Amino acid sequence: MRNDHDRELIHRLLDGDLAADERDELLRRIKADPDLAREYEALNGPVQMLAADGRREAPPGFTEAVMRRIPERKPSLGERLHGFLFGARVLRWNMATAMAGLLLVTAALLLTQLRDGGRTALPTAATEGPATVRLSFYAPQARQVAVAGDFNKWAVGSDLMERRDGGIWTIDLTLQPGRYTYMFVLDGKAWVTDPGADSYQDDGFGSTNAVIKIRT
């Protein structure tokens, strides 16, 4: 019985993986050793037969058919979770989609800023706590805009608004639930009614205050 080393050498000979001197040495041994020669013929026979038969192309769908017959190993829950969280994702995009998305985001931001009265209720805590509301006013010519109302005893300088792009002034007020009246004060002297308020109330002096209601 030839040892595994000789069998390994014969396989390498048939695969064409032996160097020239190693091939010559093995062929000399095969010729000299009948047992080795039978081993060689046993392995070489099928190779020769296949070579004589010619190479055939696999029929279409052969690979898929074979793969379908291989029983699928279902991944465990942990493997599925790991794959969901850490598995690589491929996001296909093109320039047109990217530009459309950018336009949508820009339009949404602009609409939020320019919404009439610009009143934006920010997320609030649950029911009975104070709520934060944003007031906005378009006054590109003003150097300073403040909001004065019953929530600050109509003080002109205590709640100054912040100037944003495009001449829009904003302020975030945190107020308890209730009803409040206010006006904007431009440059410390011009009292202006918020044209975007939900409702209005006469101030008792011939002017009109804006009204905002903070709900519970």
Place this chain on the structure above:
Amino acid sequence: MKPSQAFIAIAVAALAAMAAPALAGTPAERTLEAVEQSGYPLEERTMLRQEVSRALQAGVPAEDLEVIVLRGRERGASAAAVRDLADIAAQAREQGLPLRPVLDRIEQGLAKGVPPERITAASRQLIGHLTAAGPLVDSLAKGGLRTGSSRERAEVIESVARARERSVPDAVLLKTGERAGEHGRSMASFDRAVRSLTFFVGSGMPADAAERVIGESMERGFTEKDYARLERSVGETIRRGGTMDDAMRAAEREIREGRGSGEGRSGGTQERGSGGGKDPGGRGGRGR
């Protein structure tokens, strides 16, 4: 400076900052101090201090009195005028009337630069209407209108007083309240209805027509948002030059269809210069 010295200096500064409010005195003391620092002649200061003390004793908040004194002085009001304003606040408190609307009117008038005598007149007028509004509201409560908290009662009294200021007849207010009671509405719901009623009558709508509009709104269970939409519908019709008939039709359509004509307004608010916002009667540009 050694680190230990720096630490001591910072600690002393922090302690001083925390102690400053206590060192400044109580709110009442600060209010009386504001009188002393007002710069009025001695006799006038004495008279003003007496009135402010009386108001403090009656229970008028010291912070509000301080605002009245300081702001009155800033606006150039005389000591007598400031004294009158403090007296009005004290009266409202002593009569058990809702105090906040009175203080608000005084503080607002001073802030807006309204002449003190006009603030006095408008505040006294408000007190008169608040005095009449209380029994009217209580009669409605006895007649079936669902009562709420004392705060709700105070708010309704204020709304009824403002309605009377805009010449809404008591008969219309009573009819509206009775209708609210018939529909099982609460005091808060009546309050909202009265405010819209006041807005419509203040915009020129005849009181009986306004009462019909509000009555129908109450039947349909209008919410705060619905009333706001109704007011915007009427207000915009008038602003666009429509007649009162047009405004009535807009209101009726709004009630029938529940359509929000306030939606779709152009975005952005426009600076109206010193003339005030959309209110043609708005005073702006008043010098300070």
